[in-house]
Amino acid sequence: MLAQIIQYFQLNSGQYWHYVGQHLGLTIAALAISMVIALPLGYLGSQIKFVASFCVAFAQVLRIIPSLALLFLLIPFIGTGFVPALIALVVLALPPLLINTILGFNEVSPLYQEVGTALGMDQQQLRRQIEIPLALPYILNGIKLALVEIIASATLATYIGAGGLGTLIFTGLGLYDMTYVVIGALSVAFLSLLAMLGFDFLIRKVRTYDRSNYSI
Amino acid sequence: MTEATIQFKHVQKRFGDNLVLPDLSFQIKRGEFVTILGTSGSGKTTTLKMINGLWQPSAGEILIDGKNINQLDLVKLRRHMGYVVQQIGLFPHMTIAQNIAVVPKLLQWDQARINARVEELLKLVQLDPNEYANRYPTQLSGGQQQRVGVARALATNPSYVLFDEPFGALDALTREELQGEIKQIHESLTDKTFMFVTHDINEALFLGQRVMVMHQGRIEQFASPAEIVRHPATPFVKKLLGTVRQNQELWREQDE
Numbered sequence: 001m002l003a004q005i006i007q008y009f010q011l012n013s014g015q016y017w018h019y020v021g022q023h024l025g026l027t028i029a030a031l032a033i034s035m036v037i038a039l040p041l042g043y044l045g046s047q048i049k050f051v052a053s054f055c056v057a058f059a060q061v062l063r064i065i066p067s068l069a070l071l072f073l074l075i076p077f078i079g080t081g082f083v084p085a086l087i088a089l090v091v092l093a094l095p096p097l098l099i100n101t102i103l104g105f106n107e108v109s110p111l112y113q114e115v116g117t118a119l120g121m122d123q124q125q126l127r128r129q130i131e132i133p134l135a136l137p138y139i140l141n142g143i144k145l146a147l148v149e150i151i152a153s154a155t156l157a158t159y160i161g162a163g164g165l166g167t168l169i170f171t172g173l174g175l176y177d178m179t180y181v182v183i184g185a186l187s188v189a190f191l192s193l194l195a196m197l198g199f200d201f202l203i204r205k206v207r208t209y210d211r212s213n214y215s216i
Numbered sequence: 217m218t219e220a221t222i223q224f225k226h227v228q229k230r231f232g233d234n235l236v237l238p239d240l241s242f243q244i245k246r247g248e249f250v251t252i253l254g255t256s257g258s259g260k261t262t263t264l265k266m267i268n269g270l271w272q273p274s275a276g277e278i279l280i281d282g283k284n285i286n287q288l289d290l291v292k293l294r295r296h297m298g299y300v301v302q303q304i305g306l307f308p309h310m311t312i313a314q315n316i317a318v319v320p321k322l323l324q325w326d327q328a329r330i331n332a333r334v335e336e337l338l339k340l341v342q343l344d345p346n347e348y349a350n351r352y353p354t355q356l357s358g359g360q361q362q363r364v365g366v367a368r369a370l371a372t373n374p375s376y377v378l379f380d381e382p383f384g385a386l387d388a389l390t391r392e393e394l395q396g397e398i399k400q401i402h403e404s405l406t407d408k409t410f411m412f413v414t415h416d417i418n419e420a421l422f423l424g425q426r427v428m429v430m431h432q433g434r435i436e437q438f439a440s441p442a443e444i445v446r447h448p449a450t451p452f453v454k455k456l457l458g459t460v461r462q463n464q465e466l467w468r469e470q471d472e
Binding site: 111112114115116117118119120121122125129130133134208209 | 268270291292293294295296297299301303305307308309310318319322352353354368378
């Protein structure tokens with residue numbers, strides 16, 4: 001098996017990196033679009049109760065639909081290829097982003113808002129200097145969850161013709177050649193792990209002030 | 217007698233159906249240290265929060281230096297009005313130095329001036345700048361945190377400082393220490409008007425040059441501590457003083 005994997009990389013490394021590139025491209029595009037949608041909407045949700053309940057309901061519904069089903073459900077409406085896969089991944093990434101953004105802003109104690117106001121901050125300064133920094137660990141956690149979800153689901157996007165590392169897995173399954181499956185699966189797992197560790201590090205970094213609890 | 221710097225004229229405040237302040241009028245002179253003494257629900261905190269416009273009066277007028285507060289730019293006003301609260305409210309994601317620098321930064325002071333001011337203020341509240349400037353609030357004890365809270369309120373050398381039961385959550389020894397320091401700070405700075413809300417009668421009498429006793433949204437008596445002790449104006453004030461006497465008696469009994 002190991003020999004076959006090495007052989008694959010010797011012969012097809014160009015193809016492999018092409019798949020990785022496709023996978024990452026799809027992932028980053030989906031994450032970027034979902035963040036543009038979810039972060040402002042989540043902030044709005046923390047201010048307006050109606051928006052929050054709508055977002056939470058929407059997120060709940062999305063959670064019970066399996067990712068694969070969602071990909072196929074979209075085919076009749078938008079066909080196959082990169083764009084439909086992107087849309088499906090964006091939709092999948094929205095719930096964790098929305099819920100954690102709302103949570104993050106709601107966790108900011110009203111005390112800090114009152115003190116900030118009393119010290120002479122206007123709305124924008126309050127948001128930039130107090131609310132966003134304090135909500136940031138939660139938001140980053142949401143981005144982490146969304147990213148992991150996208151990386152994993154992008155594998156399935158191969159099914160509707162978006163390419164990526166899933167191609168290797170499905171090729172392997174089709175040819176009954178486990179080499180491809182292992183390479184594809186391990187690569188996806190490695191990307192997910194990398195994303196998770198990266199964000200965990202980042203979250204710990206922005207929460208330096210919390211660690212200080214132990215060092216009085 | 218100097219002119220009134222804070223003036224309430226028939227101020228009324230209601231929250232929904234709840235009439236907290238029916239009709240409040242008083243004047244505070246520039247440079248005065250006034251304590252507002254009252255039980256919970258007396259409207260003392262509400263009164264304080266209307267001075268920096270956190271809450272608006274339902275009726276009546278509030279004048280700051282002769283100008284109606286509605287005509288002032290509240291954001292600008294607040295930057296020159298220190299504010300210290302019981303829960304301290306230091307921003308947890310900022311270091312001590314950054315917390316003190318919040319208002320100077322809003323006013324766009326240059327960094328050198330900010331650094332110098334932070335150091336000066338930390339020394340004023342008896343914290344060693346080298347040791348504390350770069351710590352986070354969670355690394356400090358409650359008393360140390362409130363020292364920083366006081367330093368932050370004084371950062372831009374404001375003409376007014378509002379205190380909302382700042383020492384209410386501290387242990388007795390720390391509280392006494394900070395009371396002494398706050399009194400000394402007020403004496404060392406000229407022309408600073410301090411408004412200090414408390415429910416601790418000893419604190420009110422010790423700190424205030426004048427004490428405003430409030431009960432159910434009304435002023436029971438507004439006079440010097442000596443005047444209040446010698447001539448309590450209403451049964452409520454008498455009763456309040458009675459609690460202290462009762463305590464003293466308790467002490468005496470234990471001593472014998």
